[in-house]
Amino acid sequence: MAAIQVLKPKFHVEECLEQVRECLEKGWTGMGFKTVEFEEAWKKYTGHKYAYYLNSNTVGLHLAVKQLKMKYGWAEGDEIISTPITFVSTNHAILYEGLRPVFADVDEYLCLDPEDVERKITDKTRAVAFVGYGGRVGQLEKIIGICKKHGLRLILDAAHMSGTKVNGVCPGTWDGVDVTVYSYQAVKNLPTGDSGMICWADEEQDKLTRQLAWCGINKDTYARSNKGTYAWKYDVDYLGYKYNGNAIMGGIGLVQLKYLDEDNARRREIVKRYNEAFAGNDKITIIPANYPDECSYHLYELAVPDREALLNFLSDRGINCGVHYRDNTEYSLYDYAQGTCPKAHEISQHLITMPLHMWLTDEDVESIIQGVNEFVK
Numbered sequence: 123m124a125a126i127q128v129l130k131p132k133f134h135v136e137e138c139l140e141q142v143r144e145c146l147e148k149g150w151t152g153m154g155f156k157t158v159e160f161e162e163a164w165k166k167y168t169g170h171k172y173a174y175y176l177n178s179n180t181v182g183l184h185l186a187v188k189q190l191k192m193k194y195g196w197a198e199g200d201e202i203i204s205t206p207i208t209f210v211s212t213n214h215a216i217l218y219e220g221l222r223p224v225f226a227d228v229d230e231y232l233c234l235d236p237e238d239v240e241r242k243i244t245d246k247t248r249a250v251a252f253v254g255y256g257g258r259v260g261q262l263e264k265i266i267g268i269c270k271k272h273g274l275r276l277i278l279d280a281a282h283m284s285g286t287k288v289n290g291v292c293p294g295t296w297d298g299v300d301v302t303v304y305s306y307q308a309v310k311n312l313p314t315g316d317s318g319m320i321c322w323a324d325e326e327q328d329k330l331t332r333q334l335a336w337c338g339i340n341k342d343t344y345a346r347s348n349k350g351t352y353a354w355k356y357d358v359d360y361l362g363y364k365y366n367g368n369a370i371m372g373g374i375g376l377v378q379l380k381y382l383d384e385d386n387a388r389r390r391e392i393v394k395r396y397n398e399a400f401a402g403n404d405k406i407t408i409i410p411a412n413y414p415d416e417c418s419y420h421l422y423e424l425a426v427p428d429r430e431a432l433l434n435f436l437s438d439r440g441i442n443c444g445v446h447y448r449d450n451t452e453y454s455l456y457d458y459a460q461g462t463c464p465k466a467h468e469i470s471q472h473l474i475t476m477p478l479h480m481w482l483t484d485e486d487v488e489s490i491i492q493g494v495n496e497f498v499k
């Protein structure tokens with residue numbers, strides 16, 4: 123029997139190939155064409171007013187920080203409050219622009235704790251970077267309230283949140299969120315190969331993103347290709363980047379988006395079974411979701427007393443679990459903040475990511491449950 127993986131994307135291969143074929147036959151694999159179609163489809167699905175397709179979420183977070191810095195005149199050394207429990211991109215994006223990540227502790231959802239966020243605000247604080255960890259919304263509403271009260275901008279790292287809704291609404295569209303950045307990296311809920319989407323609340327910011335993500339050029343190739351003779355006449359007024367997404371990834375994204383709700387429903391079904399099975403085990407802490415019926419459940423994690431031992435035990439049974447993520451203040455780059463987030467530090471030593479993806483059969487799920495409950499008691 124093949125080992126069970128912790129994360130494994132499932133692609134609708136024939137439909138994806140059909141999209142790729144269309145790009146190849148048309149001779150259009152770069153920016154435009156499917157990237158525009160995917161932006162439109164994403165706006166329709168999420169309710170975001172603006173969406174720009176990028177080659178990753180990481181570059182989107184960089185643009186988010188950069189553009190807010192430009193607009194509000196932030197200075198080097200100004201602070202953004204962020205979480206230590208995330209993939210490093212969230213925090214790297216802050217450093218790319220010479221700003222300083224200040225870490226606040228996490229709550230029971232592993233999302234930023236509003237009380238600690240408020241404690242960490244100084245006269246240099248300019249924004250909060252919130253991660254919808256595992257697809258959970260956590261206390262985002264309270265964080266929005268804090269940002270409004272203190273005049274801070276809010277960046278939502280929605281890398282895990284494709285498909286997460288609250289009463290049918292994507293939290294990224296809530297009033298008070300300046301910018302939302304999604305990831306369609308290889309193992310995210312909506313996998314492509316690598317790509318992402320940046321969704322601004324503000325039209326001017328969306329326009330600026332289109333320019334900055336395309337080397338600072340003030341008209342994109344696709345628009346120019348339809349405009350005849352002056353196609354080559356563009357201006358460059360910013361030092362931009364090569365951050366745009368491409369039509370091949372966009373085509374795959376279009377297919378995967380069609381199945382996102384169905385896939386997330388299956389994730390919820392598996393999570394429900396896990397929750398039932400682990401609820402009675404008092405050695406296991408389940409990380410809750412406050413909107414369980416509308417969570418994307420990108421990750422399902424448990425906190426257990428001896429994580430390494432459980433990882434090894436399950437691995438011997440052909441069940442590969444994972445660890446997401448180490449407390450970022452353990453890394454040399456961020457060790458100036460060691461000790462500032464005791465809850466995050468403590469729980470991050472005990473978290474284990476259970477397998478959760480479209481390839482899991484009900485039998486797989488039962489054997490995982492059996493393994494965990496046999497070992498942790």
Ligand SMILES: *Cc1c(COP(=O)(O)O)cnc(C)c1O
Nearest residue numbers: 178179180209211281305307318
């Ligand atoms: C995956 C991930 C990112 C980075 O996404 P890419 O598309 O790979 O750049 C950022 N933040 C979080 C929380 C992630 O999980």
